[in-house]
Amino acid sequence: MKKKEYCSLGIMSGTSLDGLDFSLIKTDGKFNIKTLVNEYYEFNKNFKNSIKKLIKKTGKSESKSIRKSDEFRYINQKFSELVLKLIKDFRLKNGSKMKNLDVIGVHGNTIIHQPKYGISIQLGKPNFLSKSLNTTVVADFRDNDIKMKGQGAPLVPIFHQSQFSEKNKNIMVVNIGGITNFTFLIGKTKLVASDIGPGNKLIDEFYLKTFNKNFDDKGNLAKNGKLSEELLKKWKKKPFLNFPFPVSFDNAFFKLDDFLKKTNLNKFDVLRTLTYFTAFQLLNLKLRINLNIDKWIFSGGGVENNTLMSDIKQLLSGEVVTTTLNYKMNPFFIESSAFAYIAVRTLKKLPSSFPSTTGCIKSSTSGSIYFPN
Numbered sequence: 391m392k393k394k395e396y397c398s399l400g401i402m403s404g405t406s407l408d409g410l411d412f413s414l415i416k417t418d419g420k421f422n423i424k425t426l427v428n429e430y431y432e433f434n435k436n437f438k439n440s441i442k443k444l445i446k447k448t449g450k451s452e453s454k455s456i457r458k459s460d461e462f463r464y465i466n467q468k469f470s471e472l473v474l475k476l477i478k479d480f481r482l483k484n485g486s487k488m489k490n491l492d493v494i495g496v497h498g499n500t501i502i503h504q505p506k507y508g509i510s511i512q513l514g515k516p517n518f519l520s521k522s523l524n525t526t527v528v529a530d531f532r533d534n535d536i537k538m539k540g541q542g543a544p545l546v547p548i549f550h551q552s553q554f555s556e557k558n559k560n561i562m563v564v565n566i567g568g569i570t571n572f573t574f575l576i577g578k579t580k581l582v583a584s585d586i587g588p589g590n591k592l593i594d595e596f597y598l599k600t601f602n603k604n605f606d607d608k609g610n611l612a613k614n615g616k617l618s619e620e621l622l623k624k625w626k627k628k629p630f631l632n633f634p635f636p637v638s639f640d641n642a643f644f645k646l647d648d649f650l651k652k653t654n655l656n657k658f659d660v661l662r663t664l665t666y667f668t669a670f671q672l673l674n675l676k677l678r679i680n681l682n683i684d685k686w687i688f689s690g691g692g693v694e695n696n697t698l699m700s701d702i703k704q705l706l707s708g709e710v711v712t713t714t715l716n717y718k719m720n721p722f723f724i725e726s727s728a729f730a731y732i733a734v735r736t737l738k739k740l741p742s743s744f745p746s747t748t749g750c751i752k753s754s755t756s757g758s759i760y761f762p763n
Contacts, residue, residue, distance in 0.1 A: 396492040400475030402732025405568025411726035419734040428723040470515040492689035503640035520760040528733035528757040535743040540750030542636035547573040547583040549728035566692025583747035584636035609697025613664025669701035685710045
């Protein structure tokens with residue numbers, strides 16, 4: 391007999407490659423969600439660099455054979471051992487809330503995402519985790535959708551719909567992580583979704599390369615730069631800005647060198663222009679949707695960048711712009727909460743990907759279930 395409500399732990403490591411987000415929730419897999427605990431665990435510098443190196447080396451591969459490489463297997467094992475240790479630490483810290491845990495949804499870093507070749511590979515050994523923890527694990531969230539000729543992303547829109555949709559309202563939910571994606575909620579029943587382009591990815595990569603720090607805190611350095619209209623004019627011609635929806639991107643698609651060829655601007659002006667370009671993509675989205683939008687709701691690391699959010703508000707002048715904080719949901723843990731939620735939907739055999747969100751030919755559940763026995 392299926393339970394009415396499940397206790398689920400979602401674990402997510404996204405395109406920002408900074409660490410792991412943990413979200414423990416209770417949910418019926420439909421509209422009821424209660425957040426119990428959120429935790430963030432940062433990768434150490436060496437491990438982060440090893441993942442980046444693997445992505446750079448294999449990100450454009452058209453073959454699943456990468457799974458057999460010594461480098462992938464080594465990093466995959468190290469990642470899985472780290473996740474196992476952190477889950478045990480999380481359980482010790484939150485014992486009373488974890489005692490009725492039903493399922494863990496694990497989405498590791500994407501190493502290759504090439505849906506046109508039927509490939510999307512994430513770090514993580516779900517079978518190892520399930521047996522080690524004696525707990526049901528859901529993983530490989532993108533595979534079913536890709537088998538249905540979908541993009542394998544984005545998968546979070548069904549979570550957005552459950553939490554943010556309003557009757558007779560058009561709501562735009564935007565996640566600015568390494569990649570920016572959106573979910574357009576039309577009333578309570580219709581949704582359209584897609585990736586649109588680089589979010590924090592190019593900003594953070596340039597910042598690390600130039601200032602030897604992971605990110606521009608609050609966008610404080612970007613605001614000291616001057617916007618380069620010449621550079622922006624070139625970037626506005628990038629073909630991906632007009633790719634048909636839905637489309638999905640990974641880190642390997644956007645290379646900083648492709649954006650900064652023959653550029654002699656000072657570093658502050660480059661940072662300023664990269665930040666503005668992320669904001670510009672939202673204006674471009676608004677023009678492409680060409681429908682009334684009653685409200686914009688933002689989540690992801692980008693909401694902490696005050697310069698970026700100021701640019702967005704200026705470009706979307708007259709629009710209602712807010713964040714998930716106004717819905718009592720931490721903007722940094724939306725995706726980890728979503729994978730906890732999707733894991734429950736998978737247990738209940740409820741679909742999480744749809745033709746209007748991924749381009750799949752048929753709605754499907756997301757993820758494979760790994761039982762401990």
